[in-house]
Amino acid sequence: MTELESGFRVSDAIAFLNRRRLIFVIAAFAGVLLGAIAYATSPTKYSATARVRIGVGSDSETPAQSQARRQTEADLMKSDAVGNLVIKRLDLDTTPRALFASLTVKPKEDSDVIGLTYVSTSPSVAQERVNTIAKAYLDNRRKTLTANASDEVRALQKDLDDAQARLTEANEAYTKATPGSPERLEADAARTKATNEISSLNDQIEEASASVSVNETTVGSIVGEAPLPKGVLSKLALAKGVGVFGVCMMVALGAALFVDRRDSLGGGLRRVQQLLPGATIRLLPTTRGKVNAVEADAAVDRLAVDLTRSHGVGKAASVLLVGTRREPPVDLAEELASSFTFAGVPALFVLAGNTDRDLPQSHVVTSFADLINGPSITGPASLPEEAGKEVITTTPTVTWLRPRGSAESSGLLRRSVVDSLVERAGSEGFEVVLFVAPIPTLNASGAALGQWVSQTAVIVEDDESASVEATVDALRQADVDVTEVVWT
Numbered sequence: 001m002t003e004l005e006s007g008f009r010v011s012d013a014i015a016f017l018n019r020r021r022l023i024f025v026i027a028a029f030a031g032v033l034l035g036a037i038a039y040a041t042s043p044t045k046y047s048a049t050a051r052v053r054i055g056v057g058s059d060s061e062t063p064a065q066s067q068a069r070r071q072t073e074a075d076l077m078k079s080d081a082v083g084n085l086v087i088k089r090l091d092l093d094t095t096p097r098a099l100f101a102s103l104t105v106k107p108k109e110d111s112d113v114i115g116l117t118y119v120s121t122s123p124s125v126a127q128e129r130v131n132t133i134a135k136a137y138l139d140n141r142r143k144t145l146t147a148n149a150s151d152e153v154r155a156l157q158k159d160l161d162d163a164q165a166r167l168t169e170a171n172e173a174y175t176k177a178t179p180g181s182p183e184r185l186e187a188d189a190a191r192t193k194a195t196n197e198i199s200s201l202n203d204q205i206e207e208a209s210a211s212v213s214v215n216e217t218t219v220g221s222i223v224g225e226a227p228l229p230k231g232v233l234s235k236l237a238l239a240k241g242v243g244v245f246g247v248c249m250m251v252a253l254g255a256a257l258f259v260d261r262r263d264s265l266g267g268g269l270r271r272v273q274q275l276l277p278g279a280t281i282r283l284l285p286t287t288r289g290k291v292n293a294v295e296a297d298a299a300v301d302r303l304a305v306d307l308t309r310s311h312g313v314g315k316a317a318s319v320l321l322v323g324t325r326r327e328p329p330v331d332l333a334e335e336l337a338s339s340f341t342f343a344g345v346p347a348l349f350v351l352a353g354n355t356d357r358d359l360p361q362s363h364v365v366t367s368f369a370d371l372i373n374g375p376s377i378t379g380p381a382s383l384p385e386e387a388g389k390e391v392i393t394t395t396p397t398v399t400w401l402r403p404r405g406s407a408e409s410s411g412l413l414r415r416s417v418v419d420s421l422v423e424r425a426g427s428e429g430f431e432v433v434l435f436v437a438p439i440p441t442l443n444a445s446g447a448a449l450g451q452w453v454s455q456t457a458v459i460v461e462d463d464e465s466a467s468v469e470a471t472v473d474a475l476r477q478a479d480v481d482v483t484e485v486v487w488t
Contacts, residue, residue, distance in 0.1 A: 015466045020256035027252030031245035038244045042237030048126035049117045050134045051224035052077075055141065056112065056217055067109060073220075074107040074114055077137045085136040090128070103133065113223060123229045130226045142219045153205060160201040167194035272458075272485050275472050280306075282486045297339070300332075303486065304339040307455060308347075308432045316348070316426035318418075318453035319434045322446040322475070324467040328353040328436040329459035332488050336434065337398045344397070346430045348377070350421070351402035352412055352437040352445040362400035369411045372420045376428060377401075399430075407437075407445040418452045439467060440474040450480030457484035 017024065054073040061069070076082070083096025092099065104117045118130035170190035177184035273281065284299045285292075307319045321336075323329035333349055340347040351362070363378075365371050378399055403410035411417050418435075425433045435453065440446035450456045456475065460468050468485075475482055 023256045031248030035241035035245040039241035043121045046123040046126045046229040048130045048226035048229045050130045050226040054220045070107045074105045156205045163197040316430045317432040318422045320453045320456040322437045324471045327355045333436045348430045348433045349400045352407040362402045366404045447478035455483045460487045
């Protein structure tokens, strides 16, 4: 979508920023100052990191099981058991949840080493707490593994005691039984069975007792204690500084829009009053939205009367209607034409720009120089050699002339041609010649014609203070005396 299709123009935004640059400069200075204060007053954060290798898993462990085991151990590092142990060792007046609020645990996908990072406003506190948490985790894990192994040993020891009791009972039965008797054979089998159970249980107890002596392989170890950290750039402090600056710029934008709107009051009225203190400011009723048609027509009639008051006997008044858009203000020009027609005032409208509007009654002029040398300026004059043919001999009313190409190529931007055209129009009975031109920043006809006519009226068709101010500035730079500014 182009700028014109979207209604947004980069040039308008740049012009707005340029007009209100003082507000933005002050806001930027205040934003930098306040942002620096916010950053400087934010407490310095210290980050200490310790690294812990967790206990290994079984050899048959799958990658998914390994990842689940690592994540489980990472969660256990922030368990209440570990937190309470740290609180007890450091004699802290807090809770595990509050303690771990400043702790970040980062397990890696393919490593048994887990990083623990603690953030504090004190470097010694950050170092002490993260190292204590790492040690507390290992101690808690060792205690848990030891307790699990001890429970197993106790259970096996009970089974061993029962087996030894059965062996004693079997030995007694074997001694009492007669040699070769079935009772003796049964007692001997019981002795053998009890002896085998005792041997097996002793092996299990020995294995379980060995696991009670937990080592670094099963428990884990600290592979890197946290050193005393140095102060680092706090992202939160930086965010505060940037945020304060952003708030100041947003406030500046709001203030600039408010001031711009206040100064516009419907299209740059306040600014125009400052730039053109001697010009007549006219707000047509249509600027207020819905309005009575009779009231609107009366306002246009008054404007038409004021524009023709400077003409004398046999002399036509010359007026420039210059718009603030790319196209000439044809809408208001046609309303003035209707007013002149109704009042019976002969008026000649000369289009000094291009428009997509269909003006069926207009005469297309190839050369205005040839037209003024013909029998009458009311002739068709679509070609130089046809100038003056089919001359209208009746009293003229409202006539439209428009160049075949540009105003410049048709000779309309030559002062001698303009003066002769106005003089010829007066001699042929026209009371006013109105040149209708687009915004002078995009077309030279407005600034040129404004220097050679008796009155110049700026026609504001859009509520855009930027285009109004640009139009007025362009006319002032061309030494054009703007007599009227009309809001439609």
